[in-house]
Amino acid sequence: MSAPAKFDALVIGGGPAGLTGGLYLARFRRRVLVIDDGRSRALRIPRTHNMPGYPDGVVGADLMSSIHRQAERYGVVFADGRVEKLEKTGDRFSARGPGGEILARVVLLATGTSDIESAVSHLAEAVRSGAVRYCPVCDAFEVIDRNVGVIADGPAGVREALYLRHFTPHLTVFLLSGENCLDEANRDMLAAAQIHLVEDPIASVRLSDGAIVVRHGDAETRCDSVYSALGMRIHAELAPGAERDEDGYLVTDRRRQTNIEGLYAAGDVLQGLNQITVAMGDAAIAAAAMHLALRRGEDRDR
Numbered sequence: 032m033s034a035p036a037k038f039d040a041l042v043i044g045g046g047p048a049g050l051t052g053g054l055y056l057a058r059f060r061r062r063v064l065v066i067d068d069g070r071s072r073a074l075r076i077p078r079t080h081n082m083p084g085y086p087d088g089v090v091g092a093d094l095m096s097s098i099h100r101q102a103e104r105y106g107v108v109f110a111d112g113r114v115e116k117l118e119k120t121g122d123r124f125s126a127r128g129p130g131g132e133i134l135a136r137v138v139l140l141a142t143g144t145s146d147i148e149s150a151v152s153h154l155a156e157a158v159r160s161g162a163v164r165y166c167p168v169c170d171a172f173e174v175i176d177r178n179v180g181v182i183a184d185g186p187a188g189v190r191e192a193l194y195l196r197h198f199t200p201h202l203t204v205f206l207l208s209g210e211n212c213l214d215e216a217n218r219d220m221l222a223a224a225q226i227h228l229v230e231d232p233i234a235s236v237r238l239s240d241g242a243i244v245v246r247h248g249d250a251e252t253r254c255d256s257v258y259s260a261l262g263m264r265i266h267a268e269l270a271p272g273a274e275r276d277e278d279g280y281l282v283t284d285r286r287r288q289t290n291i292e293g294l295y296a297a298g299d300v301l302q303g304l305n306q307i308t309v310a311m312g313d314a315a316i317a318a319a320a321m322h323l324a325l326r327r328g329e330d331r332d333r
């Protein structure tokens with residue numbers, strides 16, 4: 032068996048949070064490893080228009096590869112693959128990564144979330160063209176006054192539709208599992224906002240000539256875009272001992288440290304706005320604190 036690889040800091044996840052954390056730590060002259068299994072939500076962004084500094088927008092994958100290059104320039108070590116296990120023994124973390132065991136004094140969990148999908152035909156193409164969307168905060172501006180649907184499975188979908196009402200009056204809520212998933216109060220809120228509710232459960236959702244056609248019962252509705260409001264899977268399973276909130280998001284202090292000393296978190300895996308800028312900001316805060324924590328350890332060992 033080969034000897035474990037030793038780093039000052041291990042970053043798990045290489046989306047906007049992990050790449051930013053790695054970049055900052057490398058510029059703090061830390062030996063840092065970023066391990067990523069290549070499923071960043073940012074890679075699905077056709078073109079973001081709310082990233083400051085890009086007046087014409089930027090394709091998610093292009094943004095990721097330029098931060099990757101920037102981080103490499105300062106010596107961040109990258110590894111492709113998954114971290115399967117993370118443990119803390121004494122004041123060190125040990126991780127099982129793609130190339131074997133890794134030891135690090137501090138760890139940044141930047142593992143993000145993934146979207147719970149409905150069965151949409153040609154999903155990747157529909158996301159690329161903006162026919163299927165996930166995040167009104169990101170791109171409701173792009174659907175102003177368009178004909179928009181929301182795929183819902185409960186009150187969260189109603190909240191999303193009400194949020195979208197500020198941007199377009201042409202809104203329809205489609206229910207994944209039919210009428211029973213919404214109570215009277217939620218129906219009243221939709222009615223008061225003049226949002227159309229389709230009672231029949233969704234039979235199919237398909238991409239057709241750039242638009243989305245939702246089939247329900249014997250009828251079909253055509254939308255310019257639909258928002259999928261089915262929620263997220265939160266990738267916090269590597270830290271079973273870390274505190275989570277009622278929705279499953281990791282909880283941290285203001286330096287983005289979890290209740291486990293030396294274990295920090297940034298980005299979508301934390302409750303908050305699921306946004307690139309927020310993920311980057313979290314990671315900058317966490318990396319600065321990780322560097323200081325490493326310095327305190329070095330002072331003690333001297």
Ligand SMILES: Cc1cc2nc3c(=O)[nH]c(=O)nc-3n(C[C@H](O)[C@H](O)[C@H](O)COP(=O)(O)OP(=O)(O)OC[C@H]3O[C@@H](n4cnc5c(N)ncnc54)[C@H](O)[C@@H]3O)c2cc1C
Nearest residue numbers: 044046048068070071072079114143169298299305306307
């Ligand atoms: C279609 C779409 C459009 C969007 N549009 C915008 C927009 O316009 N503006 C905006 O600000 N935001 C937008 N977002 C949201 C944005 O993509 C996320 O907020 C952002 O990517 C979060 O960054 P993150 O680093 O926390 O997580 P992610 O980018 O999801 O990265 C997490 C990474 O961790 C990896 N990982 C997880 N577990 C492990 C493990 N055990 N081992 C190794 N690697 C692991 C994953 O594979 C992934 O690569 C959009 C999202 C989607 C899906």
